[in-house]
Amino acid sequence: VDRARMFSVPLLEHQVVEFSEAREVILWGEGPLFSSRFAKLDFELKSEDDGIPAEGHTIWIHSSSSGLSKARIDLKSFRIPRPGRYRFEIQGLGEPRENDGEHQLVFMKPHRAKSIAYILGIILSAFIFVESLVLFFLSLLLPKSSG
DSSP states (O other): OGGGEEEEEESOSEEEEEESSOEEEEEEEEEETTOOTTTTOEEEEEETTTOOBOEEEEOSSOOEEEOSSEEEEEEEEEEEOSSEEEEEEEESOOSOOTTGGGOEEEEEOOOHHHHHHHHHHHHHHHHHHHHHHHHHHHHHHSOOOOO
16 A cells, blocks of 8 residues: 555645656545544646646545554545646635644555455465365364275
């Protein structure tokens, strides 16, 4: 997950961000555990050159990750058509709040498929381990046939 991280920005209504390559990016919200600061926000990226918005898609099935003090949730995916500077806008942010400094928005490379592959690998490894353990104990407990 850390290798997928591109950069992060603070919670501001308008700011300029720069992408070095054309690609898909995922916008994640990062903040304290159980924070609802990212609820009901909408995000838009517009090219600074021509003002054309980058294609964005709302993520309906959210992924999240959390540690002891921080949590992260994916909010929206964007297709960056070309490298360059983009105006990043947040609608619905409202007045600044006391703990806004503890929140940030993180642009990441997509990594969901890789994460799912790791999870399936772990499950398969655990299954093989348990099966091997059961077969080992069965070989110890079952009488050996002499033949």
